[in-house]
Amino acid sequence: EDQVTQSPEALRLQEGESSSLNCSYTVSGLRGLFWYRQDPGKGPEFLFTLYSAGEEKEKERLKATLTKKESFLHITAPKPEDSATYLCAVLVMDSSYKLIFGSGTRLLVRP
Amino acid sequence: DTAVSQTPKYLVTQMGNDKSIKCEQNLGHDTMYWYKQDSKKFLKIMFSYNNKELIINETVPNRFSPKSPDKAHLNLHINSLELGDSAVYFCASSQDEGLAVYNEQFFGPGTRLTVL
Numbered sequence: 760e761d762q763v764t765q766s767p768e769a770l771r772l773q774e775g776e777s778s779s780l781n782c783s784y785t786v787s788g789l790r791g792l793f794w795y796r797q798d799p800g801k802g803p804e805f806l807f808t809l810y811s812a813g814e815e816k817e818k819e820r821l822k823a824t825l826t827k828k829e830s831f832l833h834i835t836a837p838k839p840e841d842s843a844t845y846l847c848a849v850l851v852m853d854s855s856y857k858l859i860f861g862s863g864t865r866l867l868v869r870p
Numbered sequence: 871d872t873a874v875s876q877t878p879k880y881l882v883t884q885m886g887n888d889k890s891i892k893c894e895q896n897l898g899h900d901t902m903y904w905y906k907q908d909s910k911k912f913l914k915i916m917f918s919y920n921n922k923e924l925i926i927n928e929t930v931p932n933r934f935s936p937k938s939p940d941k942a943h944l945n946l947h948i949n950s951l952e953l954g955d956s957a958v959y960f961c962a963s964s965q966d967e968g969l970a971v972y973n974e975q976f977f978g979p980g981t982r983l984t985v986l
Contacts, residue, residue, distance in 0.1 A: 800980070802980050846913065850971055856969075
């Protein structure tokens, strides 16, 4: 069964304390992996798409990487405004396309 | 300008009722989606519409029916509401360049449905 697991469930950081969020997956027919940010009471907001192992993408303090089994979202010198839930989703293809989301990592950055 | 909008934001109703949630996007996208986010924050795709045609229909009860009057609107109608339908429902849209499912999705603010 296709599965997407994110860890940790929750992460508390001090402002400036770099860390990484993990998204591991056991799927067949991976076509892409997405990272989204979700603020409380709002819909997810797109961050990155990664299509193949070894690919990396950066945006401000965020950097996403992809291997054959997992993806990392690295946060460098985070600020309080980076506090949010970060969701990853994998796009798989067997008989049809399926988009499977993980349950997210709740990040809290304290000033 | 709101890109993807949903109404209502909150919906509280009794079991057995029929209700609808409306979604509109002004991005000119051809593909729209409905998602359900449960209390554990899992986001699960329910439907996808491309140019008013259903292209994904995940295993949701047939009490749920998407209705698309035009490509800018995708409404979700729910019959005979049950307690387990309580969740936050998100509408989203994406460009149809290449294959829509590969493209980033723009989400609405969500509708919190509570069934009593």
